[in-house]
Amino acid sequence: MVERNVGQMSLADGLVEASRSILDEVEAVVDWTPLRALLGKRGGDGAGNSSYPAEVLLRCLLAGIWHNLSDPALEAAIADRLSFRRFVGLSLHDRTPDHSTLWRFRQELAQDGLVDQIFAEINRQFEAKKLVLKQGTLIDASFVGARGKAPRKERGQAEKAPAKPSADPDARWGRKGHKSVFGYKIHTGVDAAHTLIRRVDLTNASVTDTEPADGLICGDEKAVYGDQAYYTHARHDRLTKARIKDRLMHRPNKHHPELPPRQKRRNQLIARVRAAVERPFAVFKEQYGLRRMRFYNLARNRVQVVLACCAYNLRRAVGAVALQRQEAACT
Numbered sequence: 001m002v003e004r005n006v007g008q009m010s011l012a013d014g015l016v017e018a019s020r021s022i023l024d025e026v027e028a029v030v031d032w033t034p035l036r037a038l039l040g041k042r043g044g045d046g047a048g049n050s051s052y053p054a055e056v057l058l059r060c061l062l063a064g065i066w067h068n069l070s071d072p073a074l075e076a077a078i079a080d081r082l083s084f085r086r087f088v089g090l091s092l093h094d095r096t097p098d099h100s101t102l103w104r105f106r107q108e109l110a111q112d113g114l115v116d117q118i119f120a121e122i123n124r125q126f127e128a129k130k131l132v133l134k135q136g137t138l139i140d141a142s143f144v145g146a147r148g149k150a151p152r153k154e155r156g157q158a159e160k161a162p163a164k165p166s167a168d169p170d171a172r173w174g175r176k177g178h179k180s181v182f183g184y185k186i187h188t189g190v191d192a193a194h195t196l197i198r199r200v201d202l203t204n205a206s207v208t209d210t211e212p213a214d215g216l217i218c219g220d221e222k223a224v225y226g227d228q229a230y231y232t233h234a235r236h237d238r239l240t241k242a243r244i245k246d247r248l249m250h251r252p253n254k255h256h257p258e259l260p261p262r263q264k265r266r267n268q269l270i271a272r273v274r275a276a277v278e279r280p281f282a283v284f285k286e287q288y289g290l291r292r293m294r295f296y297n298l299a300r301n302r303v304q305v306v307l308a309c310c311a312y313n314l315r316r317a318v319g320a321v322a323l324q325r326q327e328a329a330c331t
Contacts, residue, residue: 188200
């Protein structure tokens with residue numbers, strides 16, 4: 001299978017104008033050349049059906065996340081919208097990738113941690129642009145419901161009869177306070193400056209917030225902020241040894257059922273800073289359709305979540321670069 005040659009602009013492409021959109025602004029904040037090298041060629045030399053370049057398909061998936069589109073809806077949007085075709089690199093006469101091609105490419109990203117390498121390369125570029133300041137990392141987690149329904153018993157079944165299993169074998173029940181969710185939990189480590197996501201993990205909902213927390217700490221930040229679920233004596237000692245300021249909120253225990261006023265005040269000050277960690281989760285759920293997972297297992301959902309983090313960081317970087325320009329102009 002050879003790689004399809006796309007993006008050859010014709011006279012018709014030159015005559016058609018499309019209004020600028022966020023897709024065009026993203027081009028200014030990321031260098032696609034390293035990503036292209038990282039993705040490699042999807043097709044080899046020789047006869048066979050041609051395949052779309054990996055960069056084109058990655059751009060398609062990112063556009064689909066920004067506009068909260070399913071694969072069939074994304075296929076239709078690319079075929080119909082000039083701004084989409086320009087961003088993904090298709091000319092007017094190029095064929096549009098169909099939804100099955102997009103589905104297969106998403107599976108390719110799960111192999112050998114390729115989607116994590118893409119996420120790391122995008123963040124490497126943002127660090128080089130001084131968009132990641134490393135003054136502090138905000139850690140938090142958020143529930144996301146499974147696509148499949150929770151296991152349930154049919155009416156009339158005996159009390160000890162097994163429940164009908166869910167279509168999603170990896171989802172589990174999780175509880176925080178009075179909230180119970182059947183599904184997954186997204187864990188993020190966010191740079192405090194522009195709320196760019198530096199670390200991400202996806203687990204089933206039964207995993208407590210504190211279990212993957214050490215993996216969300218990069219080690220090069222000056223402080224780590226988190227709510228009461230993250231504080232442990234062992235984590236405090238590890239942060240102190242690494243010369244990272246512990247800004248994890250304290251919680252009462254059976255020996256000290258009420259925090260002293262000084263600790264309460266400390267928690268309030270930390271809460272003001274760590275509140276910004278909620279921004280990525282709000283974008284995921286309000287704009288990217290991640291109130292509920294799109295797929296039926298952990299591996300596929302994880303690819304979608306990491307791609308959502310890439311999409312979020314690219315959008316945030318657009319605003320951060322614009323702010324840098326404004327500050328430079330004022331000095």
